[in-house]
Amino acid sequence: IEKARSQVPDIQVEEIDVAANPAVAVKYRVMSTPAVAINGTLEFTGVPREQALLARLRSAAGLPKGASA
Known part of the structure; x- marks a missing residue:
């Protein structure tokens, strides 16, 4: 995520503990972690390839x- 942040600097990253915030897990339909949602849509479950x-x-x-911001 940190590497992604340096290559696409305009992104906003938020890490959420879904065990402590189960409503967020339900909202994004997270069934396992880690999970990555982008613009409100669950895009990856597990560790995504870079x-x-x-x-x-x-x-x-x-x-x-291939471009960076």
């Missing part, structure tokens, strides 16, 4: 594939 995560974040930020 390139897949970066590509999805760039797309969500409106950046061309």
